[in-house]
Amino acid sequence: xxxxxxxxxxxxxxxxxxxxxxxxxxxxxxxxxxxxxxxxxxxxxxxxxxxxxxxxxxxxxxxxxxxxxxxxxxxxxxxxxxxxxxxxxxxxxxxxxxxxxxxxxxxxxxxxxxxxxxxxxxxxxxxxxxxxxxxxxxxxxxxxxxxxxxxxxxxxxxxxxxxxxxxxxxxxxxxxxxxxxxxxxxxxxxxxxxxxxxxxxxxxxxxxxxxxxxxxxxxxxxxxxxxxxxxxxxxxxxxxxxxxxxxxxxxxxxxxxxxxxxxxxxxxxxxxxxxxxxxxxxxxxxxxxxxxxxxxxxxxxxxxxxxxxxxxxxxxxxxxxxxxxxxxxxxxxxxxxxxxxxxxxxxxxxxxxxxxxxxxxxxxxxxxxxxxxxxxxxxxxxxxxxxxxxxxxxxxxxxxxxxxxxxxxxxxxxxxxxxxxxxxxxxxxxxxxxxxxxxxxxxxxxxxxxxxxxxxxxxxxxxxxxxxxxxxxxxxxxxxxxxxxxxxxxxxxxxxxxxxxxxxxxxxxxxxxxxxxxxxxxxxxxxxxxxxxxxxxxxxxxxxxxxxxxxxxx
Numbered sequence: 285x286x287x288x289x290x291x292x293x294x295x296x297x298x299x300x301x302x303x304x305x306x307x308x309x310x311x312x313x314x315x316x317x318x319x320x321x322x323x324x325x326x327x328x329x330x331x332x333x334x335x336x337x338x339x340x341x342x343x344x345x346x347x348x349x350x351x352x353x354x355x356x357x358x359x360x361x362x363x364x365x366x367x368x369x370x371x372x373x374x375x376x377x378x379x380x381x382x383x384x385x386x387x388x389x390x391x392x393x394x395x396x397x398x399x400x401x402x403x404x405x406x407x408x409x410x411x412x413x414x415x416x417x418x419x420x421x422x423x424x425x426x427x428x429x430x431x432x433x434x435x436x437x438x439x440x441x442x443x444x445x446x447x448x449x450x451x452x453x454x455x456x457x458x459x460x461x462x463x464x465x466x467x468x469x470x471x472x473x474x475x476x477x478x479x480x481x482x483x484x485x486x487x488x489x490x491x492x493x494x495x496x497x498x499x500x501x502x503x504x505x506x507x508x509x510x511x512x513x514x515x516x517x518x519x520x521x522x523x524x525x526x527x528x529x530x531x532x533x534x535x536x537x538x539x540x541x542x543x544x545x546x547x548x549x550x551x552x553x554x555x556x557x558x559x560x561x562x563x564x565x566x567x568x569x570x571x572x573x574x575x576x577x578x579x580x581x582x583x584x585x586x587x588x589x590x591x592x593x594x595x596x597x598x599x600x601x602x603x604x605x606x607x608x609x610x611x612x613x614x615x616x617x618x619x620x621x622x623x624x625x626x627x628x629x630x631x632x633x634x635x636x637x638x639x640x641x642x643x644x645x646x647x648x649x650x651x652x653x654x655x656x657x658x659x660x661x662x663x664x665x666x667x668x669x670x671x672x673x674x675x676x677x678x679x680x681x682x683x684x685x686x687x688x689x690x691x692x693x694x695x696x697x698x699x700x701x702x703x704x705x706x707x708x709x710x711x712x713x714x715x716x717x718x719x720x721x722x723x724x725x726x727x728x729x730x731x732x733x734x735x736x737x738x739x740x741x742x743x744x745x746x747x748x749x750x751x752x753x754x755x756x757x758x759x760x761x762x763x764x765x766x767x768x769x770x771x772x773x774x775x776x777x778x779x780x781x782x783x784x785x786x787x788x789x790x791x792x793x794x795x796x797x798x799x800x801x802x803x804x805x806x807x808x809x810x811x812x813x814x815x816x817x818x819x820x821x822x823x824x825x826x827x828x829x830x831x832x833x834x835x836x837x838x
Contacts, residue, residue, distance in 0.1 A: 291608035388420035401676035410493035488526035633682035655810040660835030704777035718753040740775035766793035
């Protein structure tokens, strides 16, 4: 529990910590007012029901009249104000918890966007979906909110215990003997069971996300190869495990109230039996039994709530451990953007993946205005060259220079604002053609957009739809052909109007005429001091380049 509190406090930002404390104090204050209002209500009932003359000398005469309902009216007004205040405090708490969850989601997505390229390649997207979309709300709902509730409930239990001690110290120790053993046993049992379940909940949840994404992406293959049952079974098997672990943990949390209530009723019967056997039927004995019942039924819900919340916190402790570990938001390297990229030089650059060497002592020079073709067999490292140039990867040896200055990974990343990149597998968002080209929410540069649509060959395609550029492209571009996907990706690169354009097999889905037209455009861009680097196997495309880097000769 100490570790949970420490890590929760570490995850919160400075302003959030202050607000957490203020809201906690307000929650305790409204809880105290709740207790006082109930006590006042009992006094008012006694005031009106008691046949004896009123002896409340502290009341002014105009309030001491039992025939007047003024006291009830004042109490009703104050009680209403108290409940309204309680509602707004609760609402403020949930707003606070919501903002913390959203802020953590923002930070986790930002960390993903600025993570190392190896993480993007090697970590399954289901793990990131959980970390960005689900984990922040697990933390806020089960841990942050849980801590607030535990503090309030423990405070209420403390007030009740103090009241019992002042009323009858012996009764307190009897309550302790009656309720403490089941509390300890139940807490130990729940902790043990939930500790065993929490890792299973995490792993099976991530695995089920992974298998679900596979099933959704594999629609065509699953049907063509008659493997729908395979995708269904692997998802359902792990989802059943997740569901069983999750709901078993929830069912366990209903156990404390049942067990503690049994011991509370047992304690009540013992008190009645003692009073009966001792022949003590006076008012004092009845008050003691009544006080025991009131205390037990005040303490039991609070204790049960604390045990359940602590059980939940134990079950989701892994969330806070991960958040505390990665709470620092990664920052993009500071520094000025290079005014231009005039010269790119690889000097004896080597690179290898864990089980494969792809580049060895590679050297070449690219000047502004070059149209460079990179060719070679599959697996030779053509795309790796682009990833090295962009700073996604770091050479095992050798040096990469930009404008005659040695540039490490961070320095090369500073050049991104000057670069356009058409990847081998085009990327799409589920949005309009316009936003897939501009990757902007509202504003766009009209002349650049017109040029991008015209040059890429999208104009004829767009004219087929009454909505034009507002035509929706669905997830992964599934509702347009491979050729149109490449045209959108090329339009995106042209729209940016960058001075360095990287093309990775950009025309393999296009017809010969369209390919020739685009190659002519990129050659014209190179003649206007733009640098174009193109990966291709096509000899006809390579004929447009003024420089060729062949990895087959390595």
